[in-house]
Amino acid sequence: MTIYRAVVARVRPLTPSMARITFHGEDLAAFTSTGVGDEYVRLFFPHGADRTDVSLPESTENGGWRTPEGQPEAPVRNYTIRSARPEAGEIDIDFVLHGHGTASGWAAAARPGDVIGLNSPAGLYSPPADLAWQVLVSDLSGLPAAGRLVENAPGGVTTRAVLEVPDAAAVQPLPDRPGVRATWTYGGNGHGPSRLAELVEAAIPPGTDLTGGYVWVAGQTNALRAVRRYLRKELKLPAERFKVVGYWMPDGDTWTERYEALPADVRSELDRMWDNPADEPEDLTIRYEERLSTLGL
Incomplete structure (x- = not known):
């Protein structure tokens, strides 16, 4: 590095x-x-x-x-x-x-x-070789990445971006060309409840033909827990077909302090959740996030 x-x-x-x-x-x-x-x-x-x-x-x-x-x-x-x-x-x-x-x-x-x-930089977006369509969903924190992904969308790949920003004043121009479509919605972003999970489900409802697809979602970390569960557990997407990236957390500056205030046995329990190499990382993440939610984290 x-x-x-x-x-x-x-x-x-x-x-x-x-x-x-x-x-x-x-x-x-x-x-x-x-x-x-x-x-x-x-x-x-x-x-x-x-x-x-x-x-x-x-x-x-x-x-x-x-x-x-x-x-x-x-x-x-x-x-x-x-x-x-x-x-x-x-x-x-x-x-x-x-x-x-x-x-x-x-x-x-x-x-x-x-x-x-x-x-040195590192990237997370990693679509499959057979990419035919992609859905990009983010709040304001993920807008810079989503904007660049839209700009770099491969020709012949259908790209839909769904972007949650605080209000109409936060909308930014994005490329308008065949196969690329951006939809803007207002709310979330610390000004109200995040709608990221709702937006993902509306963009990729149950029963969607997932062949050749890839889903990238970024934004409020705790709101993405439901997104990850939906993509993995309900849609049954393989891990290589989606990427969910938490960018920020309400009261994030105190999150570590609150985590370290947990009893030692609880922190040990959380650490042990990652010890099973036979499990898929996405499934481990889901269980870990579910436990964090029960702890108010």
């Missing part, structure tokens, strides 16, 4: 709820995009008031990172790459502006010259 130093080059408001920040820098000339539409990086933010002072971590031999001894630990958040232009040494990242949190607060005040760190 490589750690890059990136400098804000431009800030462009896209909608009242999202801004696009372009990063550049000598380091980014070596940035290698995976080309996968939902590729993401970890962003390392300044730890203090100086927006150019970032305690960049060091790569480790096992593919991780560590903070240099004696240096403060940088706040870290995961973000999708909206576009990458290695020839220009630039990448774009779209930030949701929701008025709270480390990343959103930083982005709201971003200006040219600000500095962050980021690591």
Whole structure:
């Protein structure tokens, strides 16, 4: 894994709820995009008031990172790459502006010259070789990835995107061409109950011919638990036919604190749930998420 130093080059408001920040820098000339539409990086933010002072971590031999001894630990958040232009040494990242949190607060005040760190990208979108149609569903947090996936949709593949945003002001232009269709709905996103599970079921109802299909869903993590169950248990989709990616959680900043406050035996029980290698990872995830739900997590 490589750690890059990136400098804000431009800030462009896209909608009242999202801004696009372009990063550049000598380091980014070596940035290698995976080309996968939902590729993401970890962003390392300044730890203090100086927006150019970032305690960049060091790569480790096992593919991780560590903070240099004696240096403060940088706040870290995961973000999708909206576009990458290695020839220009630039990448774009779209930030949701929701008025709270480390990343959103930083982005709201971003200006040219600000500095962050980021690591090598990884992608999750992985359609099967026989892809004939795909359904992409996300809330506002997944919109940058969904937008890039729509833009990169292969010719001859029917692509339907269903996008839940707070209101009409959050809608962004997406390609309009044969075989590609975007549907916008309003709600969720912390302003009301998420409708992601409902939207997935409406887009792929029981009885749908699933031959050649692929489903990608991203957004509010706890709302996606019902989505995963529906795709896996009701539609009986093989794991390689869908990807469900949690991007954010209500009160996410306290989630780890609440998890660590669980009794030791409960945390051990949760850890042991991953110990059966004979089970499919998606089935393990479903059982794990069901247990988290019973614990209020």
